[in-house]
Amino acid sequence: MKSTRPVIGIIGAGQLARMMIQAAIPLNIDVRILAKNPNDSAALIAPSVEIGDPSDEKAIVSFGEKCDFITLDHELVSLAGLESLLASKVSVQPTPKTLRFAQDKLYQRKSFQAAGFPVPSFKKIQILNDFVEFGDLHDWPIAVKAITGGYDGRGVWIIDNLEAAEKLLTETQGADIGLYVEEHVKIEKELAVLVARRPSGQLLTYPVIETRQEEGICHEAIAPAQISNSIAQRAKKIGIDVAEFTEAGGIVAIELFLKSDGDILINEIATRPHNSGHFTIDGTITSQFENHLRGVMDWPLGSTTMTSKFALMINILGTSEVDPSNQLPLNHTTDTAIHLYGKIARAGRKLGHITAVGENVEAAYRSAQELMRHLQ
Ligand SMILES: Nc1ncnc2c1ncn2[C@@H]1O[C@H](COP(=O)(O)OP(=O)(O)O)[C@@H](O)[C@H]1O
């Protein structure tokens, strides 16, 4: 049954959906969740949960038909299901057209290159000789990526030689995983630009964020990035152009590589709130989650201005021993905040994050590290 409040259905029930629900409360939005499992992060706290598989067309359609708006927690969603919801007049953001860029990294590379965006050199892999040809043109190591389905570094392999390439090709072909290869970029810094966009055109950027990855997993993000003003302006320009080119609705995150010569390349985009933007809950006037919902509904966007000079976000990653929820009473100091996702601890799993704000980066690091010590 439809209520008089706007009804947003979120497909997928990870921590991003959970933080969207948190943002939906003051907007008085009726949020519903399609969760694969009842103990998924967002399903644990959602006012209304339907159980179903986001990759199942039928599950999406029967869930989405009861909503005014549909948005996503992650990208592994049936495009056909979204298409048929659009046909039955449900508003879907990101649209299937936008989502395709994030679902298919090779399509993204090709279309961005054709549109004139700066991207690393790349080549689709079909046979071993494709590696030989690419390796002859560009030095080893090379970066190999799964065309679809990768996240948190799963689906990215940095390999040194043809022997490793052959092994990888055999393994991935057995698992039906398509590959492409790209130059191994000598990265000075990884940056992310978050853009909030309304389908009708209004668009705002957040301050450029600097991220630190280990083995493909985001460990930390700092805002604003410690880069020159001119690099920040170029990064933002790329972000805005990508948001317009992909016709984003809600948040689109553009991951960038900054090279030591000052060049910027696009790594990949996410057509939803992004780990690099979690600091916005505590560090900006309007969080990425609120602006995502606003964008999805084509409502006026909220200010992306920071409320302190610096904000630092550190992910709480699982180890086999630590369950951070046991440490809760220890958490607060005046300039830090803790966010737990209700997930069972597993090595490398994102269980929560902390944010520290401050007048300078050093102070934010000190506060964050103090809190992290309590959690470990
Ligand atoms: N071409 C590349 N050269 C060097 N490092 C890379 C390259 N591509 C990816 N990486 C590293 O691997 C991380 C994960 O790659 P990414 O394509 O963003 O995959 P995921 O979807 O898992 O986030 C990046 O943040 C970066 O640290």
Ligand SMILES: [Mg+2]
């Ligand atoms: Mg990435």
